[in-house]
Amino acid sequence: MKKFMNTAATMVAESLEGFVRAHDRLVVFGSGDKFIRRRNLKPGKVALISGGGAGHEPMHVGFVGAGMLDAACTGHIFCSPTPGQIIAAIEACDGGAGCLLIVKNYDGDVMNFEMAAEMVAARHRVETVFVRDDLDGGGSARSHGARGVAGTLIIEKILGAAAEEGADLDRLKALGDGLYSRVRSMGVALRGVTVPETERQTFVLDAGEIEMGVGIHGEPGRFRAPFANADAILARMSDAIIADLPANGRNAALLFVNGFGGTPVSELYLAYNATRRFAEEIGLTIARSLVGTYVTSLDMAGLSVTIALLDDEELRLWDGPVHTAALNW
Template sequence: MKKFMNAAETMVAESVEGFVRAHEEFVVFGADRQFVRRRHLVPGKAAIISGGGAGHEPMHVGFVGRGMLDAACVGHIFTSPTPGQILNAIEDVDTGAGCLLVVKNYDGDLMNFEMAAEMASSRHRIEMVIVSDDIETASTNDGRGRRGIAGTVIVERLLGAAAENGMALADLKTLAAGLASRVRSMGVALTGVTVPHTRRSTFSLGPEEIEMGVGIHGEPGRSREPFSNADTIVRHLSEVVFNEVAPVSDKALLFVNGLGGTPPAELYLAYNVAHRFMQGHGLQIARSLVGTYASSLDMQGLSISLALLRDEEFTLWDSPVATAALRWGC
């Protein structure tokens, strides 16, 4: 295994330090370097905090800044941040209007964010929203429900924009609840993930196989399918996603996300296929996002996310954002 790293044990810390140095106009380290926070906090604004294991970059640290997150907590690769990290972030970025914790639906994330919220509740107003946009885990019977994957980017952007505009904590939670059934995603992979600590791939595929329904922690999907051309693969993803989104609008945001090892040319090709499919099924694609925003280390793969949004939510999407990974209107 070849990686640009010094040691697996120090890879995350060195990477996050490099990120902060590269983007000092947006971010600084929080207390004891346990989290990354927005450089310029806004007094009286509800704070938006998220986080998760490393390996998903630029999510979540790349979304810290104006119009998105106030802080992001980073754990070890594919491992939740600790309750202490999250608690320290709450203490640092709450400027008086409380904190909204945006949590992907994974056991470790849920447990640690809930624990931090409980520890902070005597001194801070805390609300928590759970992102669960992944279609492929919807039908499992293990009680966990849908995972949170690339749709998290859309949720964080809309909540961050609303908070920047002065929306109160309770109203932010209501906004998130309204989005829950209108954001859906599904992923596919051509390879597994090479994890630095184990130096092994999380799963192996033959030259004529793909993994359908993958998550963002290197976990395999729910079916192994024959490799085919892009039209066939992307149309299948698009059809499943389209059929799962609550039909409250005919205007949508279409997001094609790279999982770490897929070049832009292939992502744009996939977007073209998905766009044609959605238009052919009566959807107006009013906004688009294409690129690697919620990765799974070096996985060769992509996901399709579809968000049916209302006019006021498109206005939030379009409002100014200034982060390392997303920037417009500033």
Template sequence: MTRFLHAADTAAAQSLAGFVAAHEDLVAFGVEGKFVRRRVLTPGKVAVISGGGAGHEPLHCGFIGAGMLDAACTGHVFTSPTPDQILAAMDETDTGAGCLLVVKNYDGDVMNFEMAAEMAAGRHRIETVIVEDDAAYGPSVRSRGRRGVAGTVVVEKLLGAAAERGDDLAGLKALGEGLSGRVRSMGVALRGVSLPDTGRETFALGPDEMEIGVGIHGEPGLYRTGRAGPEEIVRLLCEPVLAQLSPLADACPLLIVNGFGGTPPIELHLAHNLIRTFLRPHGIVPARALVGTFVTSLDMAGLSVTLALLTPAEFALWCAPVATPTLVW
């Protein structure tokens, strides 16, 4: 596949340079270019820091700004950022109230963020929230426990808004952990990921096949099945999500329809319409929806459905003002 890349090992750094230049009113490089941070920090506010491998854009750097993240660390494609990157981000963005680390549940991310927290324990107050929203949880999934996927956007937005209003570390950790059972996601792929270094797809699908329950690193899903129509795909995604959500009285449902990088807006909005139709008989009418490309897997053709059952107070945090390169309201 033809790409706008010089080489796979420099792609992430070159992309980040272009990203920072395009959004220099909002973001800047941290020390030695190890991470990206808000251009203007807020003194006395908990620093909310996240990160992961490249290839998931606009996650995480696209969500840096007022009302969301203070910094994000990016590794090579599908490779976790290193502990020294994370440590540098904590050193530069902690303005006195400590650091909250938002970590997707992938082995490399968890390990490196834990190492950075241990290295920084003597000079920073630190709490960690692990995102594990994937409904595709089973023996064929190549990770331990539920993966952190598109529900990461919900967690980062709510925690960012709460930090912006002045919540302390303990309150932010409690908020993040309280979301765990009420945010679920499920993804489908019609084509695998073609890796920049080899050009090969991480898994090959026939013209009449699809993969249900995929992750965001090009890994296969729970099972492969014959290609179905849009209504059936929506059912296969939504039923596990609904089955695994913890019930909540007076919930404010939030729906995210997320493209994996190779799915155009016309298809995402078509899916959104079908998802709303599917949810209605189940008594779920989204109070707000987000449709677009937010958590990608390079060029994977596919999408994911995220449903979050929020309390009214949490929903207010979602609706609170945000100014990032990707989300603005």
């Protein structure tokens, strides 16, 4: 295995230090380097805090900044941050309006964020939005029920804009929960993930196979399928995603094609083009688009497709100003 690193044990800490130094106009380390927060916190605003294991960059640290997250807590590769990290972020970022935790539905993340919220309940008002956008409702060894994957970005962006405008904690909680049934994602992989600690791929495919329904921790997907051309793969994914979305409210959708870390941008745009064509053929209106490598699984060769059905207010919030390392408009 060849990777640009010194040791597997120090890889995450050195990467986070590099991130903060590269974007020091936007972010700083929190106390004890336990988390990364906005350099300039906004008094009186509900603090949005998220996090998860390393290996998904630029999520979540790349989404810290004006119009999105106030802090992100990072664990070891594919491991949840500790309750201590999350508590430190809450203590540092709560400016009096409370904190909203945005948590991907993985068992470790859910357990540690819930534990942190309980431990600070006497001092801070905390609510939680759980992200369950993965199409596979059967869960995996890491989760019960649908996992939180690339759709997390959409929820963090919309809630971040609302918080920046002054929405209170109850409004943000209701807005996040209301998105649950209208954001769906599905991933596909051509190659598994090489984890630095083990120096092994998490799963190995034959030359003529692809893995459908993968998560973002290198875990195998729902099933293996024969390799096919891009149109065939994307048509299968698009059909499954759209079938799982509500039948009403399809007049305005956000289409997000995300790379897992080892997929060229040219292939992502090809996938976007195919998916948009299939969606429009069945009458879905694509009102907003995002294409790029944002929610990764280390070096996995693959991509995910996310479709979110948004109302006019949610589209307005998506369009709202954002200034982070990974999203900026």
